[in-house]
Amino acid sequence: MGRMRNLLIPGVDKTLLIRDAVKTMPDLTRRRFISGGASLGALTLLTGCDVTDSFSAEEMLKQVSKFNDGVQALIFNPHAMAPTFPESAITKPFPFNAYYDLEEAPTVDGKSWKLEVRGLVENKKSWTLEELYQLPQVKQVTRHICVEGWSAIGSWTGTPLRDFLKVIGADTRAKYVWFQCADKDGYNSPLDMATALHAQTQMTFKFGDEILPRAYGFPMKIRVPTKLGFKNPKYVMSMEVTNDYKGGFWEDQGYNSFSGS
Amino acid sequence: MSAVTVSDEHAASTKAKVIQPAWVRALHWTNAFAMVLMIMSGWQIYNASPLFDFRFSPSITLGGWLGGALLWHFAAMWLLMVNGLIYLTVGLATGRFRKKLLPITPEGVISDTKAALTGKLSHDDLTKYNYVQKLLYAGIIVVGILIVLSGLAIWKPVQLQYLTALFGGYEAARYVHFFCMAGIVAFMVVHVALALLVPKSLRAMIIGR
Numbered sequence: 001m002g003r004m005r006n007l008l009i010p011g012v013d014k015t016l017l018i019r020d021a022v023k024t025m026p027d028l029t030r031r032r033f034i035s036g037g038a039s040l041g042a043l044t045l046l047t048g049c050d051v052t053d054s055f056s057a058e059e060m061l062k063q064v065s066k067f068n069d070g071v072q073a074l075i076f077n078p079h080a081m082a083p084t085f086p087e088s089a090i091t092k093p094f095p096f097n098a099y100y101d102l103e104e105a106p107t108v109d110g111k112s113w114k115l116e117v118r119g120l121v122e123n124k125k126s127w128t129l130e131e132l133y134q135l136p137q138v139k140q141v142t143r144h145i146c147v148e149g150w151s152a153i154g155s156w157t158g159t160p161l162r163d164f165l166k167v168i169g170a171d172t173r174a175k176y177v178w179f180q181c182a183d184k185d186g187y188n189s190p191l192d193m194a195t196a197l198h199a200q201t202q203m204t205f206k207f208g209d210e211i212l213p214r215a216y217g218f219p220m221k222i223r224v225p226t227k228l229g230f231k232n233p234k235y236v237m238s239m240e241v242t243n244d245y246k247g248g249f250w251e252d253q254g255y256n257s258f259s260g261s
Numbered sequence: 262m263s264a265v266t267v268s269d270e271h272a273a274s275t276k277a278k279v280i281q282p283a284w285v286r287a288l289h290w291t292n293a294f295a296m297v298l299m300i301m302s303g304w305q306i307y308n309a310s311p312l313f314d315f316r317f318s319p320s321i322t323l324g325g326w327l328g329g330a331l332l333w334h335f336a337a338m339w340l341l342m343v344n345g346l347i348y349l350t351v352g353l354a355t356g357r358f359r360k361k362l363l364p365i366t367p368e369g370v371i372s373d374t375k376a377a378l379t380g381k382l383s384h385d386d387l388t389k390y391n392y393v394q395k396l397l398y399a400g401i402i403v404v405g406i407l408i409v410l411s412g413l414a415i416w417k418p419v420q421l422q423y424l425t426a427l428f429g430g431y432e433a434a435r436y437v438h439f440f441c442m443a444g445i446v447a448f449m450v451v452h453v454a455l456a457l458l459v460p461k462s463l464r465a466m467i468i469g470r
Binding site: 060061062064065068075076077080081082083143145146147148149150151225226250253254255256260261 | 306307309310327328329331332333335336339415416417418419420422426431432435
């Protein structure tokens, strides 16, 4: 214990330090996943197949997941519209969903907030909320499908992302539009260009005809009815048009990156 | 002349001895492996958002957490689908389904069920399925097709929206997928129990005779 005390830098908050340390440790379930994979990897070694030392079920699963990204991109039909519903079908209350509680959800000051635009675009100017509200908006009532299996129907109003990409002179031959959010861990998510250009992919400013509440991502959410819910970033701070795969909050933890619906 | 007759007889007896041809055995065990992976990872996925008031014990699930289970589910899916498509194609093309599984008559099913329950069902000729077997095997093929289709419907409710609509929408397709799983698990319990009761049938599915 005395030695531990010596290792601590004076003035460092021990509780915060421990919290940070715990965060870097993989959680128990994920460790189970990896150890299960490792033992299956060992099993394949017994069969005498030509496998490298680094082979594991986890590595194999990652490769298949990448293959599935490609298959999904291939079967993605840009003209297929997500089913729309009457307003009476809207789920009330529409669930708040995040990996943190509502109290911990970001509080963004709409007056000082500016959408940062970066990457392969002609016009890199930042956009205030007032300026964005001037853009033509459309309303859609579509089903949000969570990766967990539950779903809920919501009413979303905003500007089609493809219209905005045109306004800022984005290079639509680029592979991704990458979003960064105000969530506490910096929620990132890459969106493939084909999906970004889909007619229903929307920069959402309103939920149910009212200014997007904090729970659903004020000031701006990217609503993508052709993707699972975790690929619908909320509290968006910036977007970048890029050819680099920059990963995302859930994608980095193993969720399939395309995750189309 | 006589030599030819002998070799013909020999060929006929060898042919008769093969209860399960190699392709059936290979596809059967590949399917069993893929099914177990799909079911165990499926239970983990179910646990993330249960349809009913229970969860599956983590000790019988695969993947460790939702993300891991989805990776397993969508990897084993390919094995299951490719294997299943080969099975359906060969089964239909060779006439095996017709020869082995048809006809299924209600009278046959009733009398064979009675015989089975009173322990009088004969297992002397394993190349011929009794009516209960015919019904169960034909039924499980249908359930197998349904679980794949309902799975596709909840995997791609936008791209395959007509399929999803056929199941009565996204939520309904989830229930169909779940009940098909329950049906397959129930089938597996009975199937394995009976295979253990008639060890010759298990042997035939492993070495063919």
